[in-house]
Amino acid sequence: MSDHCPTLRRNGDQVIILDQTRLPWQEVFVCLDTLDDAATAIRDMQVRGAPLIGATAAFGIALALRNNASDAALQAADACLRATRPTAVNLHWALDRMQAALRPLPAAERSAAAWAAAEAIQSGDAAANAAIGHHGLGLLQALAANQNQPLHVMTHCNAGWLATCGHGTALAPIYAAHAAGIEVHVWVSETRPRNQGLLTAWELARAGVPHTLIADNAAGWLMAEGRVDAVITGADRIAANGDTANKVGTYLKALAARAHDIPFYIAAPRSTVDFNCPHGRAIPIEERSADEVRIIQGLDAAGLPAGIRLAGPTTAACNPAFDVTPAGLVAGIICEFGVFPADGLAAIAGRQA
16 A cells, blocks of 8 residues: 555544645645635546545535535535536536435534545545555456566556545556565556646555656557556446546557557546446537647756746647547556446446446
8 A cells, every 4th residue: 555645634624635736746735724725626627536536626616514514505616616617527416415415404404414425525635545445456366367577567647546535546556566466567658738647656656566658648558568567557447338438649659559458457446437428429528728739847057946838829729628539448447346337337327326
């Protein structure tokens, strides 16, 4: 398991988050005191990763209801948080859970109930992460049994403890394998333009897991060279038919994995499966600011966070934050209930996340 600090924790009637926009250079914790603070943290990606976004939204409801728990206040808080980011379904799942728990209650009982419901979502995600790690470990053990060298696993973006309330989704099996003594090495894709693979590299370094950071465009060549045994990524929304939205660039890795007979797995909790979404074409894909493409974030000569312009402000830029991987390219979906074929998610439709 990774040696990690909490990404999200309650502190009395406030919430403390690890500001991921400052990573990997600075470890800075920020206090969320209002609904607007929570909405800003989600929108500006101070918190990111579908499960963590959902938990933060739940705590945002609790923050909003501290002094006014009326029907109007609950509805306004819900609407505010739903508008922050469109693709990650865990956001809407968590808000639906909060509405179901709070709407039937009298206003006088809602504040305490909101904190309890948010903490239940947080602890539930941690438990799901642990189960995903257990089920994914079995897959990695089977792969490792067939070779006399380190197991080389590729991942994309960050789906570790930074993105969740536990030990992660895609990284949970890797942490479990490392703890079990399996010799594992991770190819970490940087995921332009926000380079969130840097967060995975930061996590893995803290956990002592061997890894190598790569440009995301290097992934296909490494697969062609026989240097990758499996690919595991997380997900932000999984449609009912198994099509999966994840950080842009995931689709290209799935195509390359199929071309070279490398198993490509998705690791995500049940809460990421949207049975109201029939297929990937119905998943809303977030378009983020073009300046994320034009300007790269890093440290200046003084070691301070700074933006470096790569393209002029009039350069046209397209910045989809996610893409969709068709179910047919997915070897299996690892969730807290086991490993399922991408087109077999109906088996978990009735289970509670």
